[in-house]
Every structure is written in C-alpha cells, then in structure tokens.
Amino acid sequence: MVSIISVAKAAGVSNKTVSRVINGEPYVTEETRERVEKAIRDLGYIPNMAARLIRSSRSNTFGIITDYVSTTPYSVDIVRGIQDWANANGKTILMANTGASSKREAEIWKMFQSHRIDGVLYVTMYRRTVDPEAGDVRIPTVMINCRPQTQELLPSIEPDDYQGAQDLTRYLLDRGHRKIGYIRLNPILLGAQLRLDAFRKTAADFGLAETDLSVRLGMEGPVGAEKNYVFAVATEMLQQKDRPTAIMSGNDEMTIQIYIAAMALGLRIPEDVSIVGFDDFRTVSLALKPELTTAALPYYDLGLEGAELLNSVVAGNKARPSSRVVPCKLVERTSVQSVSLIPSGRNA
Amino acid sequence: MVSIISVAKAAGVSNKTVSRVINGEPYVTEETRERVEKAIRDLGYIPNMAARLIRSSRSNTFGIITDYVSTTPYSVDIVRGIQDWANANGKTILMANTGASSKREAEIWKMFQSHRIDGVLYVTMYRRTVDPEAGDVRIPTVMINCRPQTQELLPSIEPDDYQGAQDLTRYLLDRGHRKIGYIRLNPILLGAQLRLDAFRKTAADFGLAETDLSVRLGMEGPVGAEKNYVFAVATEMLQQKDRPTAIMSGNDEMTIQIYIAAMALGLRIPEDVSIVGFDDFRTVSLALKPELTTAALPYYDLGLEGAELLNSVVAGNKARPSSRVVPCKLVERTSVQSVSLIPSGRNA
DNA sequence: ACACGCGATGTCGACGTTGTCATAAAAATA
DNA sequence: TATTTTTATGACAACGTCGACATCGCGTGT
Secondary structure (H helix, E strand, C coil), X not given: CCCHHHHHHHHCCCHHHHHHHHCCCCCCCHHHXXXXXXXXXXXXXXXCHXXXXXXXXXXXXXXXXXXXXXXXXXXXXXXXXXXXXXXXXXXXXXXXXXXXXXXXXXXXXXHHHHCCCCEEEEEEEEEEEECCCCCCCCCCEEEEEEEECCCCCCCEEEECHHHHHHHHHHHHHHCCCCCEEEEECCCCCHHHHHHHHHHHHHHHHHCCCHHHEEEEECEECCCCCCEECHHHHHHHHHHCCCCCCEEEECCHHHHHHHHHHHHHCCCCCCCCCEEECCECCHHHHCCCCCCCEXXXXXXXXXXXXXXXXXXXXXXXCCCCCCEEEECCEEECCCCCCXXXXXXXXXXX | CCCHXXXXXXXXXXXXXXXXXXXXXXXXXXXXXXXXXXXXXXXXXXXXXXXXXXXXXXXXXXXXXXXCHHHCCCCHHHHHHHHHHHHHCCCEEEEEECCCCHHHHHHHHHHHHHCXXXXXXXXXXXXXXXCCCCCCCCCCEEEEEXXXXXXXXXXXXXXXXXXXHHHHHHHHHHCCCXXXXXXXXXCCCHHHHHHHHHHHHHHHHHCCCHXXXXXXXXXXXCCCCCEECHHHHHHHHHHCCCCCCEEEEXXXXXXXXXXXXXXXXXXXXXCCCEEECCECCHHHHCCCCCCCEEEECCHHHHHHHHHHHHHHHHCCCCCCCCEEEECCEEECCCXXXXXXXXXXXXXX
C-alpha cells in the first residue's frame, strides 16, 4: 500500500512535509505543496485512518446502536438524518443492531470501544424508555427517540407526540367535528400515552364531554408480535348509531385498516367520515385515497440534531443532560372535511 | 487508554504473551493464560482495532454503499441480512448512502479506502443496472439487487423477479382466473419488465389470449418523483364491462390503491375481485383486510448471501463473476378466491 | 558585520499491535 | 548422559501517521 513515505520519496521531501500538506498546515511553500499534491495524485495515495487514529486517539467516528431501527420502515429517516450530518461534517458512522438482545448489545458496546468511537447515538424504533447496557463504559452518548430509564441522565432528543396529537385534535375541532373516535396505539409505546392524553385534554379544554369521544385500543402485546384489533374496532366504531364524524388513529399503518373498514361499510372518506393519521409514513399516507392528513414525526430532524448534539458533547460541552423535544408538523391533505358540509340528518 | 502493555505489566508477562492470549494462539501455559485473562478483566482492556489493522493490514470491515436503501422501507432487510452475517462472523460494517449523487459516491469510495476496507457491498433500493464510480479503485465488490451496467463483470446477487411473477400468475390460473389485470411498476425498474414478461408468458403458455389480459401502466417517471396513476387505472379497469376476476400489481404499495378503488366501487375482496401484490412489504400486506397474497422478495437472503459471497471473494476465491439469482417465495393469505366460487352471471 | 526573528523543512519517537526471531526450559530421543 | 525436539516466553522491529523539537536559510534592524 502506498503510504506517506512513498509520497515523500516521490516528491523529494520529508514525510513530515507531506503530512503538513495533507492536513493543510501552514509553513509550506506553494511550490512544494504543489509538488507533493502531484505526487499524491500520481501515486493514488489515500491517508490511512487507522494510523491517524492510533497516533491522535481521535477516530472521528460515531456509532449508532439501534434496536430494530434499520430494519423497520418507520424510523429509517433518523438514520438518514445522522448520516447526512456525518457526511457534511466528515465523520464516519458505524452502525449496529441489537435485535433487542441485550447480550448482543453488550458486544456492540465492546466493538465500538475497540474502534475507539468518539460517541454513540442510541436510537430506538419506537419512542420508549430504555436502559442502555453500557456497563462501565464511558462513551459520550445521546439518546434519540428514547430516554434513559434509570438514574443516570443522558441527553436525549424526542419527538413531541403531545403537541402533534394536540394539533391534530385542534384541527378536527376547528373543522367542526364534535364526535371524535380515537384508536389507540400499542400502550407499551411511550408516544401512545402522550398522544392519547393530548387528545383527551384538548377535546376537554374545548368543551367536549367524555361521551363525545370513542376511545378504543387498536393494538397490544410485545413489539413485533402485537395483536391487532384495528379493523374490528374501527368497524364497530363506525357502526354505532351515533358514530363519530372523525377518527384519529395511532399511526398511519393502522389507518389503512380504518379506511378499509369505512369503505366496507359503504362510508365515503371524507364525506361521511374524516380520518387523520399519525407519523406521515409516506408509503401509506400518499398511497391512501384520499391522501391522508397526518402529523409528521420529525425523524429526520431527530437524527440531524442528535448527531449535532453528540458532537458538541464529544467536543467537551459538558452541557446539560437535557431532554430536547422536536415538534411534529401537521401535513394537511384531503382526508378531512369540515363538518358543516356533512348532511346533518346523517349522523343521527 | 489501557493497552496491551498495561495488561502485560499487571500480569507480569511480556506484551507478546498477552497478544498470544488475546488471539488464542498456542504455546501459553494454562496458568499464564488465566493470569493474563484476569488482568484483562480487571483493567477492562479492549483491543484497539486500529493498531491491529495497521500491523496486519486486515480491517475485517466491509463497506455498504447504497443509493437510498437505508432510507427506504423496502430493502432495509438487505441491510439487516448483511448485518446479521457480519455479526455472526465478527466483521464490522461501514455504511454510507450516495443519495444518488455520483460526487458523493466517489467520496465514499475514498472514505472506504482510507479505512482500508476489505470489501464492498454495492446495494440498490430497486433492482437496476448501475455503473459504480469505483474509479481506479480495486476493492473486491459484490453487487446486491443490481448488476453492473458495463464491461467489467462484478459478481452480483439479485432476486428472481421472473420466477416470482410466474408463481403468482400460475397461482391465479390454478384457481380458475381467466381474465387477469396487471398494473405495471415503473418501467425504469429492472424488475418491472421481468415481472411483466413472466406474467404474459405464463398466461400465454396456459392458453390465455392477449385480450384476456388487461395490462396498464401504474407509475412512471424518475425514482422519487414518479407519477402515480394506480388509483385511476385500477378504477377504470374494474369498471370494464368484462372486468378481470383478479388483479396483479407491481408491488404491495400500489395494492393499497387497488383495494381502495375496488371498495369504492362496492366490490368485495376477494369475493368480487381477487388481488395479489408483490414484495411482501408487511406493513402493507398485513394491514390490508383481507390480508394480501403476495410474492416475498428475498431481501434478507440477498444481504446474507451477498455478504457470504463477498467474504469468499475477499478470501481469494477468485470465483466466477457469477450472477446469482435468489427465488421469491409466494406468501398465501386471503386476498384470492377460486373463480368457481364467483357467481358466473356476475362477470358478464 | 552581527544577532534576531521567522518561515520552511527535517529528524525522531510514540501510538498499540503483531510478526520474526531468539532464547530458555522441559521433554523426548539417542 | 548428551543431543535433539518441543513448548513457553521474551526482545525488538515495523506498520503509517503526526507531535515535539531541531535545523537551516534569509531578510531586518542595529
């Protein structure tokens, strides 16, 4: 392999001078610099990161630990955000999945250490609390889409599920909906409770009674093997005599089933029922007709800001182990209609 | 940082002996081995990969170059397959996305080289031909889900789109369907043509006339900004007097729209129309009711076998620049009904 | 003419590992 | 017992890079 030394020889300078050129240090004549650069080009020299790391003990590498994230369609955007940041800032990314095995997680931490990673981004597919198996390891860590379960506070970045659900509820309220159904996400997910709380609170603040709200559980059970009641529950909800004029659902994936349930009952969307989702999982939200109004989870930004935050932690900004929250953005499409347009007799 | 030397000191042996223990080399007394292992545990020593690499010029690292793959819900399973393999075989994975920028791609190759990567897995989101910007780089490479456009043959692993579509078509034929609609994938995707060919050929071999087949284009345009005609086309297809008893679609995502189109026309699935998808993108195929019969693309296996193949190439098996093809598996669910059960008058 | 400062370059060692070779002790063989 | 082989261990160099420090030459001010 061609090293700094061969380049030095070819350019007729010392290896140190080559090093200077590579790293853009001062005190090199324009003329030598050019000679060295030519030699580098001619020989196709590429710096050896490993040697650099061994010398300077700075790997310029971040590790990503995920549960299933790279495996799941939802939060891949977190990874994309991280990669874009890394790319723009000359960092390298090492990525590994635990597959929810804590033995595997311990191995990953070891692997990261053996690569002398500068910092770790701990990412989960669903927003939840976790207990990193970092052991006695002391690598700067930022949590994305999750928060540490226990004592030791690590900085974290999470989506604002509450605000997202609040916006969505207001949106429906503003359009005259007064009977609203809600099909709940799997309650073991952190976001589920927050979204439900926001829905209830917002509706109550607006003056709706608990009886104006139909709240049903759509899914439950361990992630990856959950029971799915959505279709049945939606069907039941829409068959009520006094059925809701709008249904809000835990996520966009569940919404597919709500659409189908509604249509199977001969209901038109949005003329007969308005529907809103959550996530803006575009494979679904754009494929549904009418296209789905939903709250976009800021996954990409989570990744971007997480990397940025980790970088500042690594750089020494001891910083607050703050828990930052990133807002969701309401994406308005065509699955909601103002209630004044709904024939009034219809709902009786 | 605790190095091999501190361990050696703690155990009262030479650094070389510690190295022997770490690498499981022979010629170490059981007694010393234990002493060294204890020191390692006590000090929390973790080998430094960079130093190891610099000495032995073997990084035990593979690189993954993708276009959008980590970004897209479809083929993340390829990555999972690779990671699982790497995990099981003690390799590290470095991953980077080109985002379809060839400037970026060149940078990535450089980055990979600077990490002295052993080999590269070139992965694309959709099956297509590509022209790797490897430049004069000579890193062993295996292509997954794509094939080299030009002269230089690199080994590649691809899904068997033809066989998948063939199986699906036969499945419908076997169940008595004789009028079949087909909504095409974006024709710029390599799989699109193969699937269509398989559909046509299989139907023709069975004795169907071209007029028994309704073939329509569902999508076109550049990836990421394609035009989507699926809903309109499906609606039109299902309104024909002599409408198909079954519809096959380019992929599961398109199928959502076909379901909705059918239901909006008051058609029941599968009683009035049978539907099959392609991909087994489970977020969709399981969310649809009835659940979707579809052909599973072997993404996970593509990744697994690709990594395996790359490993053997790296190990020196010059091997044939073979183009291996992995079969799709038909996943039978409930969206298809045998045609004998369809009221015969209905279709006239 | 002389010391001085500064820009440009070089020498050398260190980072953590492992490969090569040497050496010492123990075991096998003559 | 002498000699060879085997097992166990260590000394040392080298991998590619960069930091600390040394050197050299040249223009400046006195």
